[in-house]
Amino acid sequence: SPSLTGLANIANFGHGTPTNFSVPAVMELLNYRWLSGTTTPFADINKLPHAAVCQLSPGSSIHTLVRYGILPEARAGVTDESLQVHADRVHQLLLANIRASVRPGDRVAVLLSGGVDSSILLGICCDLNLNVVAITPQHEGHHNPELETAKTFAAELGIEHRIIAVEEADVARHYADVVELLGVPPRCHSAVSLxxxxxxxxxxxxxxxxxxxxxxxxxxxxxxxFALRFKKNQRLKKVFRYIPYWPWLFKVLPLPYKLRHLLQFDALNEAIAVNQIVLQEPLKASLNDRLVLDKELIKAGLNVSNVTVDTYERxxxxxxxxxxxxxxxxxxxxxxSLAADNSIQLISPFVCQPVMAYAASLSDTSYFGIESVKPVLRKIGERYFTPSLMYLPKYGFPVPHSNWLKGxxxxxxxxxxxxxxxxxxxLADEEFAWCIIGLYLLAKRNHILPLRLFEIDGGVDAPPG
Structure with a gap:
């Protein structure tokens, strides 16, 4: 459970005596977006596989019955078809999913960011004649580059569009509430807005x-x-194979940084780096001095224990x-968790097995596109919106967490x-600041003692106790 008890030493927990955070657990949290490995801060207690249903028997090893959140492998022998054919099939799968997920009379909100994915969901809701409203946040003092696009999407469908103001004065209180509801610092900056x-x-x-x-x-x-770098690395290695003593030359020759970096490309390291929080080098070095994480354990903890990297596809x-x-x-x-606390059910139509299985069958061309990624979804969007609108540059769901950290x-x-x-x-490192503030609020609420994470020379008074 990603809760406070997973971060604290519970020897005296619940007995009125203040306790301390576990240093390894805090370091894991500060290093990675999801706690990694298979161990916990507690003696003789290990974690179950991520997103799994297991059978536990005394004296026996854990038997995994079902594992959720596993992406399907690409189906062998699938021939690439036209973009329109793919779009039609995915469209039907999404229609079926939403139809099965929403009952007649349900009042439905679509989080409309102004991007491709949410606009498609809004269009399908209109197809199904649902009682639907589009919702978009507007952050005080922060320009949302997608807001006008979101307004245009809703207007083209003739759907009510509510723009909800996120006032800066509300941010601190809601950040603290998110931390309390989740039991850990929020990983998603948008959690406060949501x-x-x-x-x-x-x-x-x-x-x-x-x-x-x-x-x-x-x-x-x-x-x-990642795919482009992987292919370039493979081509370079084929060329270097014909150069005598190239591993030795690689070490001694003053090769350009980009070339050297490309030759050192390692698929597993690159994949795990995606999950690692991007920290400034001095801070990252300080954390790594206190905790070295095993890449294989991280991989096992992220639902990829059975995946190898012996081919481009894998x-x-x-x-x-x-x-x-x-x-x-x-x-x-x-x-x-936040939706349930407000008596609203979250529905994620893209994450269902039929849609995921079909997505796994797409070729690189249908996945990456020529100029824009997500070509299949953009083609679906052309059913509902002016085609040019679907191919505008997309900027995501911007949340001004940098402003909040300074304010x-x-x-x-x-x-x-x-x-x-x-x-x-x-604190100049935003990822670190976002996380450490959450840990501090948890400690205050649960009477946890101060914890010395770093050895420092002046500048900050040592905490009492």
Whole structure:
């Protein structure tokens, strides 16, 4: 369970005596988006496989019955068909999924970001004549580059579009509430905005549709970049194979940085790096001094223990699986928890087995596209919207967490550096600051003692106790 008890030493927990965070558990949390490996901070207690149903028997090893969140492998022998054929089939699968997920009379909200995925869901809801409203947040003092596009999507369908203001004055209170509801610092920066939205939607809607997962399944820029690097690495190795003593020459010759970096490309390392929080080098070095994580254990903890990287296809599948098992499932966990707390059911139409299985059969051309990723989904969008609208540059779901860290969350950030004996300069690293503030709030709420994470020379007073 990703809860406070998974981060704290529970020897005295619940007995009125303050306790401490486990240093290894905190370091894992600060290093990775999802706790990795198979061990826990507790003696003789190991973690079950990620997203699995297991049978437990005394004295026997764990037997895994079903494993969820596993991306299907590509089906052998599938011939690539026209983009229109793929679009028609995926469209029918999404229609069937949403029809089965929404009952007659349900009041439905679609989180409309202004991107491809959410706009398609809105169009399908119109096809099904659902009682649907589009919802988009507008953050105070922050320009949302997709807002006007979202307005155009809703207008072309003639759907009511509610733009909900996210006031900066509400951010700190809702961040603290997210931390309390989840039991850990939120990994998704959008969790705070979404909680504000959900609280305003409570009582007015039964279901909320969310387009998460579509990028990984139908066309991710990160996967496309990985694929290009993988192929270039393979071609370079073929060329270097004919150069005598090339491994030795590689070490001694002053090769250009890009070439050297490309030759050192390793599929497993690159895939795991996607899941690792991008930290500034001094901070990353400090964390790694305290905790070294086993890549094989990380891989096993991310639902990819049976995937090897011996071929191009398997390397791509592994990368997709790591993205899916970390950021996507993490996002589902957070948003579903927040939605349930507000009596709203989360529906994610892209993440169902028939849709996932079909996405696995797409060729590189149908996945990466020529100019734009997600060509199949864009083709579906042409059913509902002006074609040019579907091919505008997309900027995602921007959340001004950088502004929040400098504004409403700044005081907690400074207090956290004292509590964890941390150089205040590390707050410049946004991922670190976002996480350490959440840990600090958990500690305050649960009477956990200050914890010295870093050895520092002046600049920050050591915490009491």
């Amino acid at each position: 909680l504000i939205l959900l609280r305003q939607l409570k009582g007015s809607f039964d279901k909320i549709l969310y387009g998460e997962g579509a990028d990984t399944l139908f066309g991710s820029k990160a996967v496309k970049h 390397a791509l599948l592994q990368l997709k699986q790591i993205i899916f098992s970390s950021s996507v499932i993490n996002h589902f966990y957070e948003l579903e 409403p969350l700044a005081t907690w950030g400074r207090e956290a550096t004292v509590f964890f004996s941390c150089p205040i300069e590390y």
